[in-house]
Structures are given as structure tokens and as C-alpha cells.
Amino acid sequence: MSTKFTAIEGFAWGKLLNVHASMMRQLEEMLQTQYHISHGEFEVLLRLSWASEGRMRIRELAETSVLTPSGMSRLVDRLVRSGLTRRENAPEDGRGAYAVLTQSGQERLIEAEASNIALVKQRFLSLYNEEELKQLGAFWRRFLEQEANTTNR
Amino acid sequence: MSTKFTAIEGFAWGKLLNVHASMMRQLEEMLQTQYHISHGEFEVLLRLSWASEGRMRIRELAETSVLTPSGMSRLVDRLVRSGLTRRENAPEDGRGAYAVLTQSGQERLIEAEASNIALVKQRFLSLYNEEELKQLGAFWRRFLEQEANTTNR
DNA sequence: TATATGTGAGTGCGCACGCATTGTCAATAG
DNA sequence: CTATTGACAATGCGTGCGCACTCACATATA
Numbered sequence: 001m002s003t004k005f006t007a008i009e010g011f012a013w014g015k016l017l018n019v020h021a022s023m024m025r026q027l028e029e030m031l032q033t034q035y036h037i038s039h040g041e042f043e044v045l046l047r048l049s050w051a052s053e054g055r056m057r058i059r060e061l062a063e064t065s066v067l068t069p070s071g072m073s074r075l076v077d078r079l080v081r082s083g084l085t086r087r088e089n090a091p092e093d094g095r096g097a098y099a100v101l102t103q104s105g106q107e108r109l110i111e112a113e114a115s116n117i118a119l120v121k122q123r124f125l126s127l128y129n130e131e132e133l134k135q136l137g138a139f140w141r142r143f144l145e146q147e148a149n150t151t152n153r
Numbered sequence: 154m155s156t157k158f159t160a161i162e163g164f165a166w167g168k169l170l171n172v173h174a175s176m177m178r179q180l181e182e183m184l185q186t187q188y189h190i191s192h193g194e195f196e197v198l199l200r201l202s203w204a205s206e207g208r209m210r211i212r213e214l215a216e217t218s219v220l221t222p223s224g225m226s227r228l229v230d231r232l233v234r235s236g237l238t239r240r241e242n243a244p245e246d247g248r249g250a251y252a253v254l255t256q257s258g259q260e261r262l263i264e265a266e267a268s269n270i271a272l273v274k275q276r277f278l279s280l281y282n283e284e285e286l287k288q289l290g291a292f293w294r295r296f297l298e299q300e301a302n303t304t305n306r
Numbered sequence: 307t308a309t310a311t312g313t314g315a316g317t318g319c320g321c322a323c324g325c326a327t328t329g330t331c332a333a334t335a336g
Numbered sequence: 337c338t339a340t341t342g343a344c345a346a347t348g349c350g351t352g353c354g355c356a357c358t359c360a361c362a363t364a365t366a
Contacts, residue, residue: 012286015293114156133165140168
């Protein structure tokens with residue numbers, strides 16, 4: 001295998017990085033200035049809202065994110081100080097702690113999520129028709145299926 | 154505009170994030186364990202290798218990256234301590250400083266870049282034929298052209 | 307030339323993170 | 337029941353970064 005990219009390969013890969021960086025920069029700036037939360041904090045609030053009764057274990061949150069348990073513990077700390085979550089001891093496991101979405105957290109999340117979705121639609125999704133979005137999804141599915149196969153062994 | 158994603162939209166956007174995260178995680182782990190450099194340091198070495206005589210101004214490096222000038226100054230510091238770059242005063246501008254690729258930096262970069270390209274090909278590019286890669290590139294081009302239009306005003 | 311304004315690089319400080327460790331509790335073995 | 341091992345959350349420490357600032361120098365203006 002060659003140690004160089006073809007022009008087509010270099011473009012397909014390199015510009016993917018640029019597109020991702022541009023979108024993330026815009027999303028993070030919007031979340032910070034309008035809602036005073038980082039993108040990581042936003043994602044935690046979002047996962048909590050999906051969970052039953054708006055609560056998840058710290059460890060579970062860490063596993064479904066890019067953070068370690070220690071980083072997640074501190075992130076939840078910040079959310080607690082901001083009043084967006086609270087901690088609750090796990091009744092069934094004395095070691096465990098839940099992060100629980102507060103009323104204030106739900107309200108902040110609803111607005112932040114709406115802005116988040118609007119920005120992604122406006123800047124990214126609106127550029128492609130449904131057929132093209134399906135095509136993109138098919139590309140990602142192919143990648144993720146290969147990942148699932150190779151990480152299991 | 155709706156405040157929800159359609160299933161197709163959510164997949165096309167959400168899985169793009171997953172694909173990017175998976176690739177970046179693999180690349181960063183490879184660069185760190187095999188070459189003892191971060192991905193940001195790798196990109197700086199790469200840009201230096203593209204520049205004439207392997208030298209660029211700190212400010213210029215910062216502008217073409219995600220870092221601020223202060224962050225870039227410190228990143229170059231680390232590269233200097235590792236022996237991969239050296240600093241040189243700019244003769245034409247007494248304020249300025251160049252980061253210059255050393256021999257050791259060139260050697261490290263050549264190997265790291267080969268590994269980087271091999272990993273991207275193996276894990277990502279090899280999943281798609283040339284027609285599909287062209288299509289991906291066309292999607293990215295559409296996005297970046299829109300960005301160029303809207304950021305200029 | 308003399309002064310004011312702008313720019314490049316570097317630094318003190320605060321913040322967020324990972325790693326290693328600790329404290330607490332659960333689960334298993336004897 | 338006791339001891340060992342393992343798991344969850346939290347914390348001390350080191351590191352990398354941005355922001356605000358400083359210093360050195362360049363550029364513009366009178």
C-alpha cells in the first residue's frame with residue numbers, strides 16, 4: 001500500500017476533518033455564549049434527558065462519552081454548581097451516585113437542544129437532499145460495522 | 154423549521170460525529186504510543202515540512218490550526234524540548250520567531266506520517282471505492298463553499 | 307524625528323482533563 | 337464470619353490550553 005494519499009483520498013479525508021472542525025467550533029461558540037455550557041456538558045444533559053427519570057450513574061455517563069470517570073465526576077460537579085443537575089446516592093449500591101437532571105437543567109437543555117438542532121440543520125443538513133443524506137448514512141454505517149467487527153477480537 | 158431531526162438527519166449527523174471520534178481516537182493513540190507526539194504536534198510538524206525550508210512563523214502556525222498564538226508558542230516549546238524543532242529569530246522582523254524543523258523532526262515526521270496515512274487508508278478510505286470517495290469530496294466541497302460565502306459578511 | 311498605535315511572541319493565572327491513588331462498599335472465597 | 341478482590345466515585349498532582357497582560361519591535365502620523 002502506498003505511503004501517499006491520492007488527491008481524491010486526501011480530499012475526502014482532509015475535508016472531513018475541516019467540516020467537523022467548523023461545525024464543532026460553531027456549535028461550541030453558540031452553546032457557550034447563549035447557554036453558558038460546554039459541548040461536553042450539553043451532551044451529558046442530553047443523555048440524562050433520554051434516561052428514565054432523567055438519571056444516570058456517573059460511570060455509565062463516562063462510558064458513553066469521551067471522558068474518564070474522573071473527568072465525568074468533575075463535569076457533573078460543575079453542572080451541580082450551575083444548578084442543572086444534582087447528585088443522589090444509589091439506594092441499591094452504596095458506592096454509586098446518580099446524576100439527576102433538575103428542573104432548571106431540563107429547561108436549559110430544551111432550549112439549547114433546539115438551538116443545536118437548528119444550527120446543524122441550517123449549516124449542514126440543509127445542503128443535502130434526502131437521497132444524499134441516506135447516502136451519507138450508508139457510508140457511516142459501513143464504517144461503524146467494520147469497527148464493530150474488528151474491535152471485538 | 155422543526156425542532157427535531159428526522160431519523161435520516163439524525164443518523165447522517167450523529168454518526169458523522171461517531172466516525173470522526175473513532176478515527177481521531179485511533180490516530181492519537183497510535184501517534185502517542187509509537188512516536189510520542191500528540192496529534193496537534195504531528196500537524197505542526199507536517200505543516201512545517203510543507204513550508205519552504207521547513208520553517209514557519211509562530212503566528213502563521215497558530216492561524217492555520219485550532220490553537221491560539223499562546224498555545225502554539227507552548228506547543229513549539231515542547232517540540233524544541235523534544236529536539237524536533239528549533240526556534241530562530243526572524244531577520245526581517247525583530248519581533249518574530251520561526252519554528253524550524255530539525256533533522257530529527259523530519260525523520261520522526263516521515264515515519265509518523267506514513268503510519269498516519271496507512272491507518273486512515275486501512276480504517277476509513279479502503280471501505281469506499283473511487284466513485285464513493287468522489288461523492289464524499291463533493292459533499293464536503295458544497296459545505297465549505299457555503300462556509301466561505303457566509304463567513305465573509 | 308517624535309509620538310502613538312498596532313502586532314508578534316511569551317508568561318502568570320485559572321480551568322479542565324488524565325493518571326494514580328484513596329475511601330467506601332459489593333461480591334466472592336475460605 | 338472474615339478476608340480478599342473488585343468496582344465506583346472522588347481527589348491530589350501534573351499538564352495543556354485560553355485569556356489577559358507584558359515586552360519588544362514595526363508602522364503610521366504629525
